[in-house]
Amino acid sequence: xxxxxxxxxxxxxxxxxxxxxxxxxxxxxxxxxxxVVGYGxxxxxxxxxxxxxxxxxxxxVLAGATAGGPTAKQxxxxxxxxxxxxxxxxSSFACGxxxxxxxxxNPLWFHVSMAATFVLGAIFLGLELKxxxxxxxxxxxxxxxxxxxxxxxxxxxxxxxxxxxxxWLLTMSAQVVAKGFRADIMxxxxxxxxxxxxxxxxxxxxxxxVYLIGAGR
Amino acid sequence: xSEAHHDAAxxxxxxxxxxxxxxxxxxxxxxxxYLIGLVLAAGLTAASFYFAGSGLIYGPAIxxxxxxxxxxxxxxxxxxxxxxxxxxxxxxxxxxxxxxILIVTLVIVGSLWIMANLNHNMVPMSRVMQMQR
Numbered sequence: 133x134x135x136x137x138x139x140x141x142x143x144x145x146x147x148x149x150x151x152x153x154x155x156x157x158x159x160x161x162x163x164x165x166x167x168v169v170g171y172g173x174x175x176x177x178x179x180x181x182x183x184x185x186x187x188x189x190x191x192x193v194l195a196g197a198t199a200g201g202p203t204a205k206q207x208x209x210x211x212x213x214x215x216x217x218x219x220x221x222x223s224s225f226a227c228g229x230x231x232x233x234x235x236x237x238n239p240l241w242f243h244v245s246m247a248a249t250f251v252l253g254a255i256f257l258g259l260e261l262k263x264x265x266x267x268x269x270x271x272x273x274x275x276x277x278x279x280x281x282x283x284x285x286x287x288x289x290x291x292x293x294x295x296x297x298x299x300w301l302l303t304m305s306a307q308v309v310a311k312g313f314r315a316d317i318m319x320x321x322x323x324x325x326x327x328x329x330x331x332x333x334x335x336x337x338x339x340x341x342v343y344l345i346g347a348g349r
Numbered sequence: 350x351s352e353a354h355h356d357a358a359x360x361x362x363x364x365x366x367x368x369x370x371x372x373x374x375x376x377x378x379x380x381x382x383y384l385i386g387l388v389l390a391a392g393l394t395a396a397s398f399y400f401a402g403s404g405l406i407y408g409p410a411i412x413x414x415x416x417x418x419x420x421x422x423x424x425x426x427x428x429x430x431x432x433x434x435x436x437x438x439x440x441x442x443x444x445x446x447x448x449x450i451l452i453v454t455l456v457i458v459g460s461l462w463i464m465a466n467l468n469h470n471m472v473p474m475s476r477v478m479q480m481q482r
Contacts, residue, residue: 155362156441163363170365174442178449187452189460214398220373221390228383228430232366236376317375329430333423336394340419344401 168320172325177330180293184334187286194345197278200205204234204346206277207272209263213343216259216337223252224332231325237313246305249328253298283342290338293331300324368444369432386429393422 148194156163163171230245263283267273272283305323309316359445363369370381397418406414427433431440472480 155361155438166368167363167365170367171441171445174366181449181453182456185456192461193464194456197443210398210402217394217398218391221387221394224426224430225383225387228386229380232376232379232383235379236370257357257468273373322367323366326431327475329367329426332430333426335353336419336422336426340395340397344397344415347412 148288151189163341166315166322169313169319170322170326174328180330184289184337187264187282187289188337190324191342193280194278194282196349198278201277201280202270202272204283204342204349207267207270208343208347210343210347212259212263214258217339219252219256219259220335223249223256224253224329226247227325227328231321233306234313234318234321239308239313242308246301247345250298250301250305253301253328257291257294259297260287260294264288268280287338287342290331290334293327293334297324297328297331299326320335361438363441364432364438366433366445367431370438371452382429382432389425389429390422393418393425397422 154161154163156167156295200331226248230242230249233239233241239319267280272280274281301324304317304321307320312319361370370383373381397415400414402417415435427446433439433446434442
């Protein structure tokens with residue numbers, strides 16, 4: 133080992149190292165739980181994005197299939213979408229502040245940031261539900277045309293994720309109150325922030341492909 | 350011997366996705382990263398909404414411009430909110446992301462390509478009606 137050439141940092145395989153934790157590349161045994169959990173959740177998020185890509189493909193194919201019903205241009209209110217977008221972006225930022233606060237073990241900062249994340253996410257969800265109810269009231273529900281079916285499936289699926297995320301957010305705040313910043317709670321917070329930021333990334337695709345390009349068609 | 354092992358040290362341990370290494374500089378550095386991300390993302394969003402409504406860009410090119418802005422904004426989110434880097438401590442995360450992007454691209458581009466082809470080759474509905482008569 134003495135005159136060995138510099139080791140490839142990405143070398144795969146088991147090699148005992150002295151002291152310190154395993155780096156997570158097969159070196160010195162399995163990676164720490166934090167990395168395994170975060171990586172596993174990252175794989176879930178990517179598979180969720182693959183699922184969304186199928187809905188995006190369906191929407192893109194069916195966007196013109198209005199069956200004589202309302203077109204995208206007639207039903208989308210871009211001011212509403214702009215407010216929704218702002219809320220979700222600010223919510224994502226607040227979520228980042230919450231993860232920094234958790235890293236600094238600061239409960240007050242954490243709970244204030246999580247509350248801001250929740251309120252902004254709830255405003256987003258409320259605006260989306262108002263839009264859906266308005267569309268259904270004017271006879272532009274999901275049963276009207278293939279375009280509207282694809283629209284409600286794609287945007288509604290994102291809204292369902294946001295709803296689940298809000299429930300998870302409250303759970304994490306409650307767990308920090310009850311159990312503090314324990315290692316397992318920190319891993320759950322890491323997964324929650326991944327989930328919330330990923331939903332904002334999917335929303336970027338939605339407001340661009342569904343709303344902005346749709347309204348300009 | 351321990352010297353040799355030190356030379357062969359594996360470098361910093363891997364980062365979990367979404368995790369940022371804050372050495373020394375601490376929280377202020379972390380907040381700065383999120384603020385930069387917020388400003389860039391807000392700017393790109395504002396540009397998207399502005400270009401979609403204004404006549405500043407040649408009409409048929411607007412969808413391509415909007416998609417470019419969206420891809421840029423997703424990149425900003427990945428770098429500043431999810432802290433993905435090109436460092437060796439992020440290799441696993443980046444590889445998984447690259448595979449995800451490959452599948453997403455195949456699904457979306459493949460669907461659009463195939464469906465456009467089918468549409469193009471389909472007998473027009475009016476002629477189908479005549480044939481059935």
